[in-house]
Amino acid sequence: MALWALAGILLYNDPDTIDGICLEELTMLEIADDAEAADLALDDLGWVNRDATADDVVELRRHLQMRNGIRGLEVFTPDQVERVRDVFYRDGFVVVSDVLNADQLAFLREGVDREIHEIAKRDRYRVGNRGSHRYSFGGASRTGHQMHNLEWAMLIDLPTVTPILTALFDSADYISRGGGGDFCLPGAKEYQGLHSDMGDRKEFGAVTAGSFRDPRGLLTYRDLPCPYICCNFLTVDVNEINGATRQIPGTQHSHEPIPTLDTEPEWMKLSAVCPAPAGSVLIRDVRAWHGGTPNVSDHVRAIPNAEFYAPWFREPMPRSMPRRVYDTLSEHGKKVCRYIVAENHLVTGYRDDLGTGARNVRKKKRDGHETS
Template identity: 55%
Template sequence: MAVASRTSVTSRGSGVRSDELGWSDHSRDDPDVVRLRAHLENHNGLSGLEIVEAGDIERAVRIFRRDGFVVIADALTSSQTSVLRDGCDEVIDGIVSLDDDRSGNRGSHRYSFGGSSATRSQLHRPEWQMLLDLATVNPIVAAIFGSPDYLVRSGSGDFCLPGAVEYQPLHSDIHDVDTERRSPYSSFQDPLGQISIRDLPCPYVCLNFMPQDMTRLNGPTRQIPGSQRSREPIPTLDDEPEWMRLSTVCPAPAGSVQIRDVRAWHGGTPNLSDEARSIPNLELYAPWFREPLSPGITDDDHRRLSPYAQHLTRYVVADPGAELDTRLTLRPEPPTVPEPA
């Protein structure tokens, strides 16, 4: 299995050092951090994690439907991995420059790529556009959805800086309608109250690409196998058992992709390394599923894509001649729900 070399933050083109990038409110040599690092080195990672070759579509789909996620090796070539890593580093530098105390927008030292853009997406960047038409990935997604006619919701992802010492609570990226928050997302509702979105076929997939090796110490995502259809309450950090905290998708080599059902329980983990860990993504809706969509790519860029990538992004392309506001911002304007007429 080909593994692209990792890039430390100390060697990034911007010259940003790890002590400038992270570790703003904890010392990497703090006794509690040292104990946690040793614990993770010895115990972190899903036991028996299966990493599937891209050509083994049937096995990939079987694991995905069983566990709610699957890891595919060599989704990206070494060259593509390098391009994606450099693009992530450039965006990371811009976002972190807005946040001197590293408070993040997903918790301390944690950031959303999409949630740090005025468009709520990074699809305007060529590195994310590169991910749209991968022969190693798209056939697996089509098999999961039972059709190649799925569509792109956004290009986002997240990153955590060294010094992200806290666990992010377990959560799901989609749920039934939430009338209190008046969100345009998570809008599924059965008026008879008989079924939940968890009873449906997978409506929404996230492709989490790995531009660096995923290790026991650099903040691998924890994933709870088989939770995509569970109606049990998601445990809080205080109630979460230790095995769940250690149920992380690692080790996994750079260039891999994790394909996950967004209903499955997952969460961020401590990054106790000396480098930023990034997981850029594409978010995809099943052909039969819709929620509000926002433009993330200009018409000019859209025309330069392959015909299939154009089809995938058909609902997130801006009008001809329209410009996109691609400013980096830690907290973009929240989405709103139109009031009933």
């Protein structure tokens, strides 16, 4: 794993976790090729070495169907910009429907299907890089992003989303950080621990992670206006049992320690952003506490994303967009992506370990238990 990626993992998470996953719970399964994955339909890639009809899975599915989801979740439309802004500032996230038309959604689904198959072909046992059957598109990529793909580049300047981003940042001069997102296959039956996607600046030798640090010690990144927005696009209808992201409202400015899975109250585990229809976008202040929920359905839940920095905020970021892709963008899109376009040849594709290397930073044995 690249040093900048490892530094980010160590910065944004508790020392005993990686992206909210307890290291003690991680297995040492090896990544191995899957010769059969290419011939499987997308929704048939899950439930590897796991039984969808097992008693514990049936009970979990029943529990989620009955109780999962934020009560009274509001889903807005692209024309409700002021209301979207107000709820985003209050809660640290907001859902907007109908941001992708039918053709755009179909195009994005094609790209997601292709890239998920590419990843699955490299992971026979569905080890995942965010827990079993759970993956980060960016974490698996050699660039840390998916902006070498036209389907992801399309998300940079959507007429339904750009006015919202302009309102949230109070400026059209925001920039792109890149984009990736995540997906969970059917059979991702564990929760992903709550976490935040950024932190104050720290140095690890010659590597710098993060950006803001107050030398006076008076402020942290949580005291600032929103510096970093992630737009996750829903490629399927998200419901109670297919792995919706859970968000804890109002935590973007919280200085409280993020609870572990063991200490997290039940209401937080059930604070999933669902139901929400395909073609919607979940817009997140990445400081807000969030995490993955189980996918015990029969289909893949994928939420590719595009990520943006406020005009006044910068962090170290790799060049992740080839010039050929950059040249397809609108003028606004080109301006937004000026710091991620690569003038020279860009090596793309997937890491040999799919980004799982950091999972083995610390090996711990689970007393008397096996991981299926």
